[in-house]
Amino acid sequence: MNTVKTVRELRAAVARARSEGKRIAFVPTMGNLHSGHVALVTKASQRADFVVASVFVNPLQFGAGEDLDKYPRTLAADQEKLLQAGCHLLFAPTVEEMYPDGMAGQTRVSVPQLSEGLCGASRPGHFEGVATVVSKLFNMVQPDLAIFGEKDFQQLAVIRALVHDLNMPIQIIGEPTVRAADGLALSSRNGFLNEEQRAVAPVVYRTLNAISEAIKLGERDFPALIGMQRQQLEAAGLRPDYLEIRHALSLRPATAQDRDLVILVAAFLGTTRLIDNLHLNLDAPI
Numbered sequence: 038m039n040t041v042k043t044v045r046e047l048r049a050a051v052a053r054a055r056s057e058g059k060r061i062a063f064v065p066t067m068g069n070l071h072s073g074h075v076a077l078v079t080k081a082s083q084r085a086d087f088v089v090a091s092v093f094v095n096p097l098q099f100g101a102g103e104d105l106d107k108y109p110r111t112l113a114a115d116q117e118k119l120l121q122a123g124c125h126l127l128f129a130p131t132v133e134e135m136y137p138d139g140m141a142g143q144t145r146v147s148v149p150q151l152s153e154g155l156c157g158a159s160r161p162g163h164f165e166g167v168a169t170v171v172s173k174l175f176n177m178v179q180p181d182l183a184i185f186g187e188k189d190f191q192q193l194a195v196i197r198a199l200v201h202d203l204n205m206p207i208q209i210i211g212e213p214t215v216r217a218a219d220g221l222a223l224s225s226r227n228g229f230l231n232e233e234q235r236a237v238a239p240v241v242y243r244t245l246n247a248i249s250e251a252i253k254l255g256e257r258d259f260p261a262l263i264g265m266q267r268q269q270l271e272a273a274g275l276r277p278d279y280l281e282i283r284h285a286l287s288l289r290p291a292t293a294q295d296r297d298l299v300i301l302v303a304a305f306l307g308t309t310r311l312i313d314n315l316h317l318n319l320d321a322p323i
Contacts, residue, residue: 060086062084064183065170075121076186078124089180091174183196234307281300283300
């Protein structure tokens with residue numbers, strides 16, 4: 038696996054692979070990789086001949102007071118994990134390489150509607166930062182396909198819309214959330230949890246499952262169901278940011294008639310913000 042730090046080196050390496058007739062897959066990350074990221078790279082290696090990953094902590098998607106400075110940078114460990122997972126090329130640029138003219142005047146990419154509400158409500162500008170950096174990375178790599186984790190469900194929806202609306206010839210693949218044995222969705226931010234908080238954290242996934250089971254049994258009073266489960270989160274010591282049932286494709290608030298649903302949650306445990314979701318298609322075969 039080669040590691041490059043400039044756009045020029047990246048494009049040259051990808052051009053060589055493409056000239057050899059190789060299909061290009063791309064996995065963008067912010068580093069501090071865990072088994073969930075490894076699963077994305079493994080899937081990429083199964084779907085393409087040449088796998089490119091990026092490690093870049095994007096300042097544009099962090100708001101005031103968020104954990105940009107505290108976000109773990111573990112490039113050496115990340116390189117080893119990417120190599121073992123089958124990555125061929127790692128792009129690890131500096132902020133100056135990504136934003137050579139600074140961020141103040143940077144052209145921004147905005148995806149309306151899907152970026153609003155949920156994480157978009159509590160993190161203003163976050164999805165604009167995500168859409169902008171992903172657009173830049175897509176233009177730099179020009180992959181045939183790109184793989185993202187389904188844990189960040191709203192982010193995946195935003196990226197799918199971005200690619201569709203801007204006519205990018207890239208196949209977007211969502212990879213199921215990788216979980217610890219107790220159900221907690223793997224996340225780089227889990228490292229901020231102390232031992233006591235880590236023992237409590239799986240209640241987030243249990244809450245999603247409780248809502249899902251109630252819906253499967255015929256419950257359609259979504260506000261009452263959400264209210265009850267929100268209380269359960271609070272009783273366990275979490276501070277919910279949101280807990281909502283949405284239509285899985287449009288992300289609009291779900292109605293009792295909808296069949297393709299996603300249950301989404303974000304909650305603070307101490308100072309750590311955990312997010313998770315559970316997709317529920319009532320028409321899917323059992």
